[in-house]
Amino acid sequence: MNNKGAAAVLGAVSLLAAGCGGTAGSPSGAPAGGGTFTYAITGDPGALDPATSVLSVTNSVLAMAYDTLVNISADGTVVSGLAEKWDVRPDAVTFTLRKDVTCSDGSPLTPRDVAANIAHITDPATKSPINGVLVPAGLAAEADDAAGTVKLSTPKPFSFILQSAASIFIVCGKGIKDRTLLNRGTSGSGPYRLTEAVPGDHYTFRVRQDYAWGPGGATTKTPGQPTTIVMKVVLNEQTAANLLISGGLNGAELYGADRARLEATPGIGRTVQPMGNGQFFYHQGADRPAKDPAVRKALTQAVDLRQLAGVASGGTGRPVTGLVLEPRPCRGDTVTGHVPPHDAAAASAALDAAGWTKGADGIRAKNGNRLTLRLLYSTARGSGVQAAAEFLADAWKQAGVEVKLNGVIDTKAAESLNVTQDWDVVWLPIGVTLPSQLVAFLSGPAVPKGANFAHIANARYEKLVAEASAKPAQEGCPLWQQAESALFANADLVPVVENTILVAARNATFEALGDSVLPTTIRMTEGC
Template sequence: MRNTGAAAVLGALGLFATACGGAADPPSGGPAAGGTFTFAISADPGVLDPAMGILSVTNAVLSLAYDTLVQITPDGKIVSGLAEKWDVKPDSVTFTLRKDVTCSDGSKLTPADVAANVDHITDPATKSPVNGVLVPTGMKAEADDAAGTVTLSTPKPFSFILESSTQLFVVCGKGVKDRSVVARATSGSGPYTLTEAVPSDHYTFQVRKDYVWGPDGATTKEPGLPAKIVMKVVPNEQTAANLLISGGLNGAVVLGADRARLEATPGITKIIKGMGNGQFFYHQGDDRPGKDPAVRKALTQAVNLKELAGIATGGTGRPATGLVMDPRPCQGDTVTGHVPAFDEAAAAAALDAAGWKTGADGIRAKDGRKLTLRLVYATTKGTGVEAAAEYLAAAWKKAGADVKLNGIIDAKLSETLNATQDWDVIWLPIGAPFPSQLVGFLSGPAAPKGANFAHLANTRYEKAVAEAVLKPGEEGCKLWREAESALFDNADLVPVVENTMMVAAKNAKFDVIGNMFLPLSVRMTEAG
């Protein structure tokens, strides 16, 4: 993985993977013919070139107009997309493309088009933020137009080479030769085409009636599929909730207090979905208290993580079970039984044993140095995170630490992690579709020379990862799970809670997976 600013990329991945699969419970009415489906997005998507899109809001918009080689179902199954079959090897995957796929301008999709997309992303001159994050570092593409195949390969084995292609939106038609075409328009093979773009207000898409190559043969001829989809920019959640209730929206994602209001509103269907972990890391630099695993474990034992989880999410979270977002390529709980349990007495005894003795002022010290912790958190993440930081500070002060709270804006996180590195503990949400995308942040060269911002050096993790990357897909899953658990056993980072969000709908139903809005799942429904 490239050495990109740790906070910037972790934040982007967290935004990128904002939901897991599932469908809203259907309203009582039946399918409604045609119509317009209006969905709230929290910010303007910006440049629409898929090579530059890493935020969830951008990819939600792009998912209407672009297809991927294969797709993933809400339960994690890989199904057909542009490719009808595929052959996976540890360091390559060969896709056989469907022969009936056309771009929105009427041109046929070719293997060369797919290869051109990969070449464009991996070209250093492009400066694509998805290179080395969503597209594996060093990936190359080889097209065989006569055979109808394209082969994607990596310099060394890559566990999720097939799964990573579910993230690659394929530009075709005019956009392949002239990428400026897709800066404010679309040129893809997806089921909808962008017809109107009003930045910071709305983006309107028209259905393609000739679309028949969706996942597992899905088409745009299904009853209730909307003729138009409008992605409406609504930055304020309260406004979005108001519009949903009044009928000005058909769908929205709500994270905060308005969830309770929607929950009590008749006619609104809703489901709760995961959207990344709330967790904290210990700095393990040579001059930091967190360098000593005994201190990390003791500090973790001093915190009631269940109470902390409720505070951080306002009671809307659920137990964390791993680092990777749903639908995970490697299913299973890597957290339970691997995080030091809450035990204040054991924490105090462990700190005593590690040489940190309580002074007359109640602050522990060792070799004349006080146990001081600078706790960093993002002030822009909401009142729950600030309250969680205050709760942590109180627990650690009770255990004998002098805790200094340092709330900063998101824009300063990268500087704090990579440049100044002036922190001891940081509350840092994290999320990625594949565990391989986190390796550079959890091992390897430490910041500022590398992306390993917490200076982690977990030999069990590194050993398991070294073996896991040599095995594709499920073969390596046991090792990837072992690697994650090794981090928790060692209290390198502490998963506290899985954050959740409400996906709400009115007179419609739809699915989302990760950042992907699934346009072919949308159904307009008559009011019940």
């Protein structure tokens, strides 16, 4: 899940122009040697063990120090990473590793190391939240150190068995034997190694000069590659904007009103890119009002989703067409025509028919129980989400619903979702690059036994997913898309808007994949 939400991962690639308004190679944007690149992150990443990481802010930090077996390019093509080649079958993929890869402690990366990562994540005792999500359910690994290969297999054919490897950070070296080292340290083969961790303030990384196995063979020897990267915790977007303008930051992402200020500031390189959906889920536990699909649909009809989209995004959003981030493996619109349309009168009639009648105070009740919704949302997403929560509360109040707003920080939101379950509706973006990565969140065992935090039980979704999973990726795409639409038609979750972010840079250029900077693409620039 996205930090700023529940599940992690990656989104569309963007390349920023040089922060002084030129382009790399021009007088105002020529590569500068070495230096320090400072990037704002919106919260503390917490524990740095890749096996336990579900927050995108954590993964954006881990991306500095860890590699994956393969990588996904901007057009969705699979390119090399730790593996130089691969052989794909319906239920298995065999990777041949590069022979020159070393861990940050100098030890060589072996197929056995890769297999140990998979075994650790899939071990029930680990209770890894990425097992069955980023890591396919039932994944097994078989290493052949002599041949330099590792085979990943699933119990039955799995559509995206190759592409899923791009989401699994590989631990190596000392961290394999002692995972406690990963609480506040890193042990990876990535282009940088963590040298200082000050929780709540900053995380400092130092370049590995011998690194030569990045995406598509990227190295750290390109002119302008920074010697040091500082991931600085900046909780307030206005502060981040001020630091960018003053030169205290080289990069940041902004969701809210300060975007306009940066767009008008000379010397700031910037691009706008999609960044996951604004959406909300209904808790369908046995004792919850939204267990009844008629109630879910009525609550959805009570809300003008177009107006809500503008409120949530501050007018910077785009129409939402699906759940998966760019570059999507399956193209098409799964949303239009499948979400219950806005109709306040129909919503009121449906709630009446479901037995929820208005009392003297205007609040509906059934069998002596008031129709109360506890609306959970993360305060780290900025003022737009707060405004969206208030908009929802007002729309539902008019429909006769009592709404209790609960804005919390990301870690508290994760606790509420997965432990205390003290919510009825949650505003929660889930950022994934493969439709298969959604399955554990949207079906199967409910928390705490599984990742299905909303207790969704959609038989049509489950049937279509089972059929799609058994087919090769592109062949299964129509089924994956029908499965998404089934969720919307049943009001299991309500997509509202495709959020966008302003990715801004000063005195530097870089590519960003979702909210993760690709470290081998960072270039410090001169002349600003």
